[in-house]
Amino acid sequence: MNLSPDIKALKRKDQKAFEAVYHETKHAVFAMVLPIVKDRSLAEDAMQETYVKMIANINSYDKKRPFMTWLLSIAKHSALDLVRNRRDIPVDQNERDDLFVSKESPVEKQMESEYYLSLLDETERRIVLLKTAGGLRHTEIAQIMEMPQGTVRYKYKEALDKMRNAATKEGHYEKTRD
Amino acid sequence: MKKREIEKFIKEDVRRETPDILDRINLDEIEIKEKSRRSILRRLLKPVMIPAFALSALAILLIAIISIGEEPGNDILPGNGTIAYSEKDEAYTLSALSAISLLSQIESNGNQHDALLFRQLSFSDSGRVLLLDEHLDQLNRNLNMIEPLIGDSNNMRFSLSHSEMPEYEYQMVFTTQDMRGRSIAYTMHYNETEEDENTYILEGIMTIGTVTYRLTGELELDDDEFELTLMADHPQDEDTYVEIYQEVTNDEHTLEYEVVRNGDTLYESKLSIEIDGDEITLEFEYETETISISFEIERRTVDGRFVYYIEYDIEAGDEDEDGDIVVEIVYNASEERFYYRYSIETDEHQVIRYKRRVGLVD
Numbered sequence: 001m002n003l004s005p006d007i008k009a010l011k012r013k014d015q016k017a018f019e020a021v022y023h024e025t026k027h028a029v030f031a032m033v034l035p036i037v038k039d040r041s042l043a044e045d046a047m048q049e050t051y052v053k054m055i056a057n058i059n060s061y062d063k064k065r066p067f068m069t070w071l072l073s074i075a076k077h078s079a080l081d082l083v084r085n086r087r088d089i090p091v092d093q094n095e096r097d098d099l100f101v102s103k104e105s106p107v108e109k110q111m112e113s114e115y116y117l118s119l120l121d122e123t124e125r126r127i128v129l130l131k132t133a134g135g136l137r138h139t140e141i142a143q144i145m146e147m148p149q150g151t152v153r154y155k156y157k158e159a160l161d162k163m164r165n166a167a168t169k170e171g172h173y174e175k176t177r178d
Numbered sequence: 179m180k181k182r183e184i185e186k187f188i189k190e191d192v193r194r195e196t197p198d199i200l201d202r203i204n205l206d207e208i209e210i211k212e213k214s215r216r217s218i219l220r221r222l223l224k225p226v227m228i229p230a231f232a233l234s235a236l237a238i239l240l241i242a243i244i245s246i247g248e249e250p251g252n253d254i255l256p257g258n259g260t261i262a263y264s265e266k267d268e269a270y271t272l273s274a275l276s277a278i279s280l281l282s283q284i285e286s287n288g289n290q291h292d293a294l295l296f297r298q299l300s301f302s303d304s305g306r307v308l309l310l311d312e313h314l315d316q317l318n319r320n321l322n323m324i325e326p327l328i329g330d331s332n333n334m335r336f337s338l339s340h341s342e343m344p345e346y347e348y349q350m351v352f353t354t355q356d357m358r359g360r361s362i363a364y365t366m367h368y369n370e371t372e373e374d375e376n377t378y379i380l381e382g383i384m385t386i387g388t389v390t391y392r393l394t395g396e397l398e399l400d401d402d403e404f405e406l407t408l409m410a411d412h413p414q415d416e417d418t419y420v421e422i423y424q425e426v427t428n429d430e431h432t433l434e435y436e437v438v439r440n441g442d443t444l445y446e447s448k449l450s451i452e453i454d455g456d457e458i459t460l461e462f463e464y465e466t467e468t469i470s471i472s473f474e475i476e477r478r479t480v481d482g483r484f485v486y487y488i489e490y491d492i493e494a495g496d497e498d499e500d501g502d503i504v505v506e507i508v509y510n511a512s513e514e515r516f517y518y519r520y521s522i523e524t525d526e527h528q529v530i531r532y533k534r535r536v537g538l539v540d
Contacts, residue, residue: 004403004427013205022200030196044197051199055208066427113191116184132185133192137461138474139452149459153474153489157500160181167184 007067010058022051028068028134029075032144035126036079042086049078068136069143076144116163124159131156181500182470182493263338263350266378266397269406269424271336271352271366274384277410277420277435278391279323284418284439308524309492309499313471320449320462320475321486321505321518323435341367346382368393376400380408403427417441469494483507499524 003024009017026047033046053074061070117125126145130136138156142149334354341349346367353363368382373396380395395408404426411419423434431451437444449462463472471492478485486505492498501524508519 004400004405004425011210013208013210015205018203018205019200022203026198027193027196031192034192040195040197044199044202047197047199048202051203052208055203055205056211058210059212113188117188128188129192132189133196135189137450139459139461160184163184164181 003067007058007061010055013055018051018055021054025068025071028072028130028136031129031133032072032075032126033079035122035129036076037083042082043079046075046079046082049082050075053078066140066143069140072130072134072136072144116166119162119166120159124155124162127152127156128159181491181498260337260339261348263336266399266404266406267338267348267350268336269397269404269426270368270380270382270393270395270408271350271364273395273406273408273422273424274366274382274391274393274410275352275364276323276433277393277408277422278384278386280319280422280435280437281391281410281418281420282386282389284437284444308501308522309469309494309497310490310501310503310522310524313469313490313492314520316445316447316464316471317473317488317490317503318518319445320447320460343367345369348382366393384410 003021006014006017006020010021029047029050030043033050034040034043037043037046050071054071057074061067117128120128123145127141130141130144131138136144138152139149141156142152145152335352337351337353339349339351341347343349347369348367350366350368351363352366353361364384364386366382366384368380371379371381373379376399378397378399380393380397382393384391384393390413391410392413393408393410395406397404397406404424406424406426407421408424409419409421418439420438421436425432432448433451434446434448436446445464447462447464449460452459460475460477461473462475463470469492472490474489476487478487484507486503488503488505489500490503491500501522503523504521506519506521507516509516
């Protein structure tokens with residue numbers, strides 16, 4: 001979807017344009033902030049903060065950059081700021097994995113995919129979420145994650161192999177999808 | 179269980195769980211900041227970036243053609259009998275070539291367009307049937323589409339003048355060299371109508387060999403970004419055509435095309451293109467009810483020659499397959515023809531080679 005006209009219209013706070021941008025990007029923003037804040041309620045706060053900052057700084061958006069990359073950069077920093085500002089949540093993203101640590105059957109989880117995502121390390125999980133739910137390409141993820149494109153591609157493939165192997169061995173997928 | 183299924187259910191799960199926070203945002207309460215100093219500085223630096231954009235525009239079509247060392251705009255100075263042109267005129271020409279390249283690929287053997295045909299696959303060393311086999315057409319089609327445009331940039335020239343045809347105002351001659359070093363000129367005659375400050379309507383023709391293609395298009399310019407829709411068909415056959423849509427923003431290009439024969443969509447594809455120096459990255463994927471396939475293509479220059487490095491992933495029913503492909507351009511001296519040579523390494527580590535013809539005109 002071409003968002004250029006809507007992005008332009010954001011400068012005059014056009015509600016319809018904002019809604020178009022929001023609906024086109026909300027999944028990617030959620031996929032970006034969720035692995036950082038690891039809490040649905042905080043993820044909502046981070047999303048709200050992201051879109052408010054996006055509108056407030058729309059004049060600084062350099063249209064030579066991909067809009068999604070710019071927006072997700074805001075999302076990442078909003079989520080990290082939120083985590084830092086909450087005393088009860090450790091800044092170190094590796095210390096808590098509330099949303100994904102369970103090794104239980106996904107039947108018992110709110111999101112089936114949590115089990116498989118829990119098999120991944122933090123970086124792999126973020127890459128997988130951005131690629132699948134966010135719909136981003138490897139090159140875009142590489143920019144956001146600040147790592148080489150080849151590394152992103154490799155880690156994504158490794159992550160999928162891990163999940164596929166687990167699913168094949170344990171038969172979780174078949175059980176839960178039937 | 180297939181990787182595509184894992185991707186799908188993660189996507190579905192996360193999308194289903196994405197909260198809706200739209201109501202929590204009141205635009206009236208947000209104060210939009212003025213442009214930051216940094217952005218202003220970037221704008222001041224903009225002239226430095228002009229060469230990159232000029233080439234990006236040129237590269238509109240995946241054009242690997244980077245005029246390193248040349249002053250930007252040298253080519254666009256009007257010469258003897260020529261008039262000045264801009265990136266949009268280049269865009270028309272290159273898009274037309276791509277559209278015609280696609281159109282020529284669906285023309286049948288033995289008809290008047292024979293000179294334009296891409297020959298059928300010829301395989302070698304093929305000891306095993308891969309899922310990829312039947313999709314090499316699509317990959318090859320996209321590589322062929324860009325091939326006319328990825329020659330030696332030092333030998334590419336655009337020249338705009340007043341058309342020799344009374345019904346058209348402009349005549350753009352695009353001269354390049356094929357891989358044998360032969361000079362090839364493509365001429366497009368066209369009229370351009372300015373709809374408004376940023377929108378231009380194009381109507382024209384391009385003749386290749388004995389075949390004349392009709393071209394219609396619309397280009398929307400916005401500073402250094404543009405969107406171009408261009409359709410190529412035969413005047414006598416309006417039900418068979420190719421439509422190309424391109425969106426270009428600095429180093430980000432997307433290209434979508436649809437090939438229609440006798441009123442039915444034969445195939446369509448969407449590619450994203452990135453250019454970093456002389457390296458080009460293309461990505462495209464497509465899905466039907468029974469298959470999903472994705473390609474990530476990187477073109478590098480190795481020992482002065484272009485080589486494509488491709489990762490692919492196919493899922494079809496209960497089968498899936500992924501692998502790497504290296505595509506080199508090779509010359510068969512006895513046939514005096516160039517081919518693509520596909521070296522395919524699948525997830526089972528088998529290497530198979532294929533050959534395919536390249537080039538818009540043999």
